[in-house]
Amino acid sequence: MLMLDRRTSLLLLVDLQGKLHPAIEDGPVVLREATRLAKLAKLFGVPVWATEHCPDRIGPLLPELAAFSENTFHKTSFDACRTPAFRDALPADRTDVVICGYEAHVCVMQTALGLRTLGRRVWAVRDAMGSRRGISKEAALARLARAGAEIITTEMAGFEWAEDATDPRWRSLLALVKDPG
Known part of the structure; x- marks a missing residue:
């Protein structure tokens, strides 16, 4: 069975x-x-990257998330993989890209499909992505699943990164999962 591994994962906030928010x-x-997903990634040592689409018009990454990003890429293409700086920076050892963001049916989906084309495994986090209309998000998730992406939730990512209840970060994981936000 295919599961996430924190040693090969990269979280991408699109x-x-x-x-847009x-x-x-x-x-x-x-x-x-x-x-919550970004906090879980940091807890388990998973690098966090972000993209900003036309930030001069749409604004920067939301401040709640900006502090988590180790590498933020500006782009004009909907698929971040069409941006050479992003594509060329992808680490060879981070083969599992956990992806979330706005809008699910445009930039998130196109970037996920671009990552699949580059041979990366993609994990689309259903509860951490959105569109202006729910039907657009659901269509994107269905298309991504057909293209080989795994559709997961934030909690699924956290528990798979933890691997075992004996992990010393277990209590921190539980606190994040139980926090109503």
Whole structure:
């Protein structure tokens, strides 16, 4: 069975930007889960990267998430993999890309498909991605699943990164999972 491994994972926060946020269906929930996901990634030593689509027009990464990103890429293409700086920086040893963000049916999906084309395994985090309309998000998730992406939740990622209840970070994981946000 295919499971996430914290040693080969990279978390990618796609276009979680201020001007997009108010238009996203269930935006506060998506932001809460993306933040929880970023905290889990940091807890387990998973690198966190982000993209910003046309930040001069859409604004920067939301401040709640900006502090987590070790590498933020500006882009104009919907698929971040079409941005040479992003594509060329992808570490060879981080073959599992956990992806979330705005908008699920545009930049998140196209980037995920681009990553699949580059031979990466993609894990699309359902509760940490959103679109203006729910039907668009659901269509993107269905398409990603057909393209070979794994559809997971924030908690699934955390527990798979933990691997075992004897991990010394177990209590911190539980606190993040139980936090209502």
